[in-house]
Amino acid sequence: MLSKKTKYGIKALVYLAKQENRAPVQISVISQSENISRKFLESILLTLRKNGVLGSKKGKGGGYYLLKDPKNIPMTDVMRLLEGPIAMVPCVSLNFYEKCDDCPDENACAVHKIMLKVRDNTLEIFRNTTLADLSN
Amino acid sequence: MLSKKTKYGIKALVYLAKQENRAPVQISVISQSENISRKFLESILLTLRKNGVLGSKKGKGGGYYLLKDPKNIPMTDVMRLLEGPIAMVPCVSLNFYEKCDDCPDENACAVHKIMLKVRDNTLEIFRNTTLADLSN
DNA sequence: GCATTATCCTATTAAATCGATAGGGTAATA
DNA sequence: TATTACCCTATCGATTTAATAGGATAATGC
Known part of the structure; x- marks a missing residue:
């Protein structure tokens, strides 16, 4: 949320x-x-x-x-500043990585697998959306 | 999270x-x-x-x-049961919709606009990923 | 200069949520 | 009939969130 x-x-x-x-x-x-x-x-x-x-x-x-042109402010910046990690799980976060206590092997983890997909996709959207895009 | x-x-x-x-x-x-x-x-x-x-x-x-074949259990079902809404904001949620207190016009809201994109994308992933996909 | 304006900063708090725990009840099996 | 293992409710500590309060500081315009 x-x-x-x-x-x-x-x-x-x-x-x-x-x-x-x-x-x-x-x-x-x-x-x-x-x-x-x-x-x-x-x-x-x-x-x-x-x-x-x-x-x-x-x-x-x-x-x-x-301070900058809205075209040069991607949503990734805003999200990371205010919301924190974009990933839904710390173990798939680029900027806020944390290992899970329970997982012995990250690569074998189903949650990791699906959440990695979600993160990649969400990240792409935030990267390609700038403040200028939202202001129209 | x-x-x-x-x-x-x-x-x-x-x-x-x-x-x-x-x-x-x-x-x-x-x-x-x-x-x-x-x-x-x-x-x-x-x-x-x-x-x-x-x-x-x-x-x-x-x-x-x-109770069912893992192939027939999409992640949307699991997410909605355990996590609740898939959308990051109630005003773009399909199954858990709620109007925002502050927003006078949803269609003019920048947050609505970007979060709708994110939800569509995330939903697609969860829809196309079944329990069987995660078990390999 | 001086009053006004508006940001700057710290501390506090009420409410909600999360993750976990406790303890016993109930149904089915061997 | 004893054992097993799910069923159900209640509670609790910790954390986070959203909001509030109160004043300190700096810059502007007259």
């Missing part, structure tokens, strides 16, 4: 991508427009800023803005 | 599918072989039995066994 954190993050990013200019947008503007808890959204945007997706400006006329 | 419930359930089903005959297998045998908590596995197999995937036999020589 997708967390609200990720869901809200994507919505906020799309909102920013739809802005004509790159002028900063206040948290409260996005939060009201997208029906997101202001404080919760605040922490999400902070994460995105700390990881180089967003820039911010303090004081009057401040807010958040995209 | 895939729950251990589903993970264990798949492993148990594969174990049963690998049996040459359809003789009942005791919970404890599967639990030991697959490194699964006996009691936890018990509740999982019970769910699978109540939903027509497994049959059971009480008393000496009893245990669980598959």
Whole structure:
């Protein structure tokens, strides 16, 4: 299940991508427009800023803005930042790999086999979908 | 993230599918072989039995066994029984649909758009993968 | 300069879910 | 008729999630 954190993050990013200019947008503007808890959204945007997706400006006329062209922001980046692993099981995760306690042999594991397929497929979609694609 | 419930359930089903005959297998045998908590596995197999995937036999020589040919058990069935919705967001779920509180218009929602793609793709994989495929 | 604005940061919390455990009841078999 | 093994309910600790609170800090415009 997708967390609200990720869901809200994507919505906020799309909102920013739809802005004509790159002028900063206040948290409260996005939060009201997208029906997101202001404080919760605040922490999400902070994460995105700390990881180089967003820039911010303090004081009057401040807010958040995209640092890159939406075309250059693949969903893989967003998902990994906010949601964490894309794979459904740690043992098939590229960026968050973990061995299973129970499995003696990963290659013989049926769960591993099917979830690897799912991950490959999902990954492909997220890789080929950019923020620009979602903003149309 | 895939729950251990589903993970264990798949492993148990594969174990049963690998049996040459359809003789009942005791919970404890599967639990030991697959490194699964006996009691936890018990509740999982019970769910699978109540939903027509497994049959059971009480008393000496009893245990669980598959009711259908592994070829006729698609992973969609297993996933929906144990994990619940296949979609990452309720608003794109076929069997567990729910409207989002925040979204005024589903068709205009970016999250909806991308997650629909992911669901279609994942669903296709689960549909085309049977228990028999995982048991080889 | 100074008041205003809006981000920045830490801590807390209520609720839900997950994984596991406990303990006995019931039915079938040999 | 004793044994075996599934059946059923209840509980519990740990973790995660979503949200909230309260103030510190920095930048802007007048």
